[in-house]
Amino acid sequence: MKGYSANGVLKAVVKGRGGVSVSHSKNTENCKIVRMPVPEKVVLPMQQHIGAPCEPVVKVGDEVKVGQLIGDTDKFVSAPIYASVSGKVTAIGDVKLANGSMSKAVTIESDGEMTMCEGIEPPKVENAADLIKAVRASGLVGLGGAGFPAHVKLGLMPNENIDTLIINAAECEPYITVDYRECMENSANVIKGVATLKKYLGFKRAVIAVEDNKPQAIELLNKQIKELAGGDPDISIMALVSKYPQGAEKVMIQSVTGRKVPPGKLPSDVGCVLMNVASVAFIQRYLETGKPLISRSVTVDGSAIHTPKNVRVPIGTSLSDIIDFCGGFKAEPFKIISGGPMMGAAVVGTDIPLLKQNNAILAFAEGTFKVKPERDCIRCGRCAQVCPMSLMPTLIVRHTKAKDVAKLNDAGTMVCMECGSCSYVCPAGLPLVQHMRLAKSVIREAGAKK
Amino acid sequence: MSVNKKLTVSASPHVRSPHTVTGIMLDVIIALIPSLIAAVVIFGYRVLMVTLVCVGSAVLAEYLSRKVMKRHQTISDLSAVVTGLLLAFNLPVSIPLWIAALGSIIAIVVVKQMFGGIGQNFVNPALAARIILLMSFPSAMANWATDSKFITTTATPLASITRPTEIITSFVGETEELPSLLDMFLGLHGGCFGEVCSLALIAGGIYLVVRKVISPAIPLAYIGTVAVLMLIAGIGDFEFVAYQLLGGGLLLGAIFMATDYTTCPVSFKGKIIFGIGCGIITTVIRLFGSLPEGVSFSIILMNLLVPHIEKLTTAKPFGTPKVDKKAEKAAKKAEKEAAKV
Numbered sequence: 181m182k183g184y185s186a187n188g189v190l191k192a193v194v195k196g197r198g199g200v201s202v203s204h205s206k207n208t209e210n211c212k213i214v215r216m217p218v219p220e221k222v223v224l225p226m227q228q229h230i231g232a233p234c235e236p237v238v239k240v241g242d243e244v245k246v247g248q249l250i251g252d253t254d255k256f257v258s259a260p261i262y263a264s265v266s267g268k269v270t271a272i273g274d275v276k277l278a279n280g281s282m283s284k285a286v287t288i289e290s291d292g293e294m295t296m297c298e299g300i301e302p303p304k305v306e307n308a309a310d311l312i313k314a315v316r317a318s319g320l321v322g323l324g325g326a327g328f329p330a331h332v333k334l335g336l337m338p339n340e341n342i343d344t345l346i347i348n349a350a351e352c353e354p355y356i357t358v359d360y361r362e363c364m365e366n367s368a369n370v371i372k373g374v375a376t377l378k379k380y381l382g383f384k385r386a387v388i389a390v391e392d393n394k395p396q397a398i399e400l401l402n403k404q405i406k407e408l409a410g411g412d413p414d415i416s417i418m419a420l421v422s423k424y425p426q427g428a429e430k431v432m433i434q435s436v437t438g439r440k441v442p443p444g445k446l447p448s449d450v451g452c453v454l455m456n457v458a459s460v461a462f463i464q465r466y467l468e469t470g471k472p473l474i475s476r477s478v479t480v481d482g483s484a485i486h487t488p489k490n491v492r493v494p495i496g497t498s499l500s501d502i503i504d505f506c507g508g509f510k511a512e513p514f515k516i517i518s519g520g521p522m523m524g525a526a527v528v529g530t531d532i533p534l535l536k537q538n539n540a541i542l543a544f545a546e547g548t549f550k551v552k553p554e555r556d557c558i559r560c561g562r563c564a565q566v567c568p569m570s571l572m573p574t575l576i577v578r579h580t581k582a583k584d585v586a587k588l589n590d591a592g593t594m595v596c597m598e599c600g601s602c603s604y605v606c607p608a609g610l611p612l613v614q615h616m617r618l619a620k621s622v623i624r625e626a627g628a629k630k
Numbered sequence: 631m632s633v634n635k636k637l638t639v640s641a642s643p644h645v646r647s648p649h650t651v652t653g654i655m656l657d658v659i660i661a662l663i664p665s666l667i668a669a670v671v672i673f674g675y676r677v678l679m680v681t682l683v684c685v686g687s688a689v690l691a692e693y694l695s696r697k698v699m700k701r702h703q704t705i706s707d708l709s710a711v712v713t714g715l716l717l718a719f720n721l722p723v724s725i726p727l728w729i730a731a732l733g734s735i736i737a738i739v740v741v742k743q744m745f746g747g748i749g750q751n752f753v754n755p756a757l758a759a760r761i762i763l764l765m766s767f768p769s770a771m772a773n774w775a776t777d778s779k780f781i782t783t784t785a786t787p788l789a790s791i792t793r794p795t796e797i798i799t800s801f802v803g804e805t806e807e808l809p810s811l812l813d814m815f816l817g818l819h820g821g822c823f824g825e826v827c828s829l830a831l832i833a834g835g836i837y838l839v840v841r842k843v844i845s846p847a848i849p850l851a852y853i854g855t856v857a858v859l860m861l862i863a864g865i866g867d868f869e870f871v872a873y874q875l876l877g878g879g880l881l882l883g884a885i886f887m888a889t890d891y892t893t894c895p896v897s898f899k900g901k902i903i904f905g906i907g908c909g910i911i912t913t914v915i916r917l918f919g920s921l922p923e924g925v926s927f928s929i930i931l932m933n934l935l936v937p938h939i940e941k942l943t944t945a946k947p948f949g950t951p952k953v954d955k956k957a958e959k960a961a962k963k964a965e966k967e968a969a970k971v
Contacts, residue, residue, distance in 0.1 A: 200647070202645060203645075354645065430948060430949065440948060440949040441948075441949050442949040442950065442951055443947055443948070443949055443950060445949070513637060514637070514638055515637060515638045515639075515640070515644065516637055517644055521642075521643060521644040521645045522642060522643040522644075522645065523642050523643065524642060524644070525642065526637070526638065526639040526640055526641075526642075526644065527637065527639070528637060528639055529637065544644075549644055549645050549646065550646065550648070551646070552646055552650055553650075555651050555704070555707060555748075556704070556747060556748050556749050556750075557749045558651055558654075558709075558748055558749045558891050558892060559749050559891045559892045559896070560654070560891040561891065561896030561897075562649070564896050564897070564945075565896075568948065569947060569948040570945040570946065570947055570948045571947055571948075572896065572944060572945075575944070591947070592946070592947025592948070592950070595947045595948055595949070598642070600642050600643030603642075603643050603646070604643050604645060604646055604647050605647050605649065606646075606647075607647075607649040607650050607651045607653065607654055608650075608651050609646065609650070611641060613641060613642060613643065614641045617641075
């Protein structure tokens with residue numbers, strides 16, 4: 181069959197345009213995921229997903245157990261929140277999140293016992309509706325960073341216009357290795373999870389897409405397909421070129437299927453659903469144990485971290501507790517990032533809780549990243565060459581200055597996913613991503629006025 | 631452990647590539663050095679003097695004009711050095727030094743800074759200055775006199791081989807004999823001192839392509855177009871084509887001037903159109919114009935067209951559905967007919 185290499189691993193259908201070669205810096209790729217000791221307290225914000233925030237269902241002073249429901253809402257685009265430690269609710273109030281926004285949060289002081297909540301048992305799943313209900317109940321949101329409630333995506337199924345399930349294991353951001361570790365340590369859950377989703381939701385095929393800088397993961401998953409999925413010919417591994425941002429939704433869909441998601445449309449419009457690899461493995465674990473999303477793996481790395489690690493952390497643990505578990509700082513931290521260095525958010529302090537969708541904590545000493553002096557644009561066109569969405573950032577900067585909304589729309593401003601390739605490559609050191617955000621706000625403002 | 635010192639918070643991305651404007655300009659300067667060395671060997675030390683005057687006055691002009699206009703200093707980006715070097719390369723070795731200095735001042739102050747500085751000029755500063763000098767001091771700019779021991783003929787060979795009929799019949803005219811093709815390749819002939827040594831220019835061009843400073847699209851489209859058109863004009867005479875490619879400022883222009891970021895299109899398609907356009911104009915001027923040389927004019931003329939080329943060739947945003955032109959036309963027709971009824 182076309183596109184197959186000898187061992188059945190697929191090759192990308194289309195090599196997309198643009199992208200940048202950033203240093204991989206996967207320093208923690210051989211660090212097994214370790215559990216950290218129970219923290220003294222956890223802070224569980226009610227906004228840990230894209231969509232409507234949850235409302236606390238507990239009161240200050242309540243005793244809670246691990247896996248007990250803490251917050252929920254009846255809004256569709258949302259995901260329930262569960263206690264990640266057992267103990268006592270000591271406060272309910274506003275906290276600041278990594279991205280600077282405020283959210284209501286439940287603080288639980290741990291008793292250190294980690295007593296499991298009674299009544300946790302595997303959900304009964306017999307059809308697609310059961311599965312989607314179970315995914316909603318598990319509290320799962322996209323674990324790759326977006327935090328989009330998983331049941332909303334999967335709820336589109338069964339659907340005859342959607343044929344392909346893509347499992348995103350590209351992990352194209354530098355430093356982060358938790359998805360790789362998930363593939364290496366829980367490959368059985370990954371493959372079984374894919375098979376389950378395919379079986380109940382009626383996808384014609386499922387493709388697990390991995391960047392080709394992780395040959396061991398590709399080999400292991402490929403072996404596991406044969407052993408665990410009965411050699412299902414419609415579940416396959418695809419090796420993609422290691423190029424940032426290979427893991428971006430539209431880029432990945434194009435690489436895997438050759439289809440292009442039109443501006444303003446969703447993956448489902450071209451017949452695809454994309455899931456993060458850790459999310460899929462979690463679904464399988466949930467179906468087997470009934471234990472909701474109360475912990476996650478996170479990469480802790482960077483030049484200021486004493487012992488970089490991959491850590492399994494109860495949701496809501498403060499960043500400082502996690503960093504302390506990794507030996508604390510070996511150098512004065514200059515910048516701490518929640519997420520990867522290309523798209524992650526720099527935080528103002530470490531006294532913030534880890535959310536469901538946070539996949540990395542990176543702390544850097546001063547001088548790790550060279551800061552370029554900002555100069556005038558020389559029109560070299562590198563930003564346009566690397567843009568995976570075929571945009572021309574410098575043109576958009578000009579339209580933004582002129583506040584020309586029609587031209588901004590024509591130039592595809594809203595298609596920008598803020599991957600940061602343009603800023604990365606700009607020899608003049610221009611903050612092009614910030615310009616793109618400004619351009620988007622100009623369009624939104626004009627829309628609001630109408 | 632909590633953090634005591636204040637953390638730096640900035641927008642993503644937090645990593646940046648090592649490329650800088652200064653680094654790019656430094657690469658261009660490195661790429662020009664072989665030609666400078668070749669020129670010194672061929673024409674003697676006056677080359678260095680002219681170059682120093684051009685570069686020095688370009689940098690000084692940039693410094694002073696930024697100061698007068700109360701704008702931030704930009705001389706450290708080295709772009710003025712590149713402009714000075716390129717202008718110098720477009721001058722004959724015998725040029726009076728004050729004319730060279732005047733050229734640099736025109737390039738930097740009038741063409742570059744008055745339009746907003748780096749990235750804003752609409753034509754190549756060095757080329758525009760060269761043309762102004764050519765118009766103002768025609769005899770000084772065409773004085774190919776040199777005491778070089780390598781060169782026997784003083785006229786630039788292009789002056790004698792522009793018209794194909796002449797080349798086919800015999801090489802007669804103001805020169806006694808044309809230099810051999812090898813001499814043409816090595817630069818042992820008259821002309822502006824930076825454009826004679828094809829070997830050094832090509833070496834510089836390869837360096838720029840390897841360092842990814844320039845894309846080979848423009849030089850190849852440009853030189854390729856000239857080659858094809860000259861082959862047609864010379865009725866299949868390859869020797870004539872070779873003289874055309876190696877003579878005059880074609881290589882210097884195609885590799886170093888037409889590829890100037892500010893004044894060439896960004897997209898690949900645009901670059902190809904730009905290169906072909908330069909090639910056509912160069913050929914037409916060389917064959918039919920009264921000037922022996924057409925490179926400067928062709929690049930300047932194409933510089934002016936860049937905004938239009940850009941408009942035509944800018945890529946559509948990812949996933950934009952392809953417009954079916956036939957269907958669109960049919961729809962318009964139907965609309966018109968409906969309006970008539």
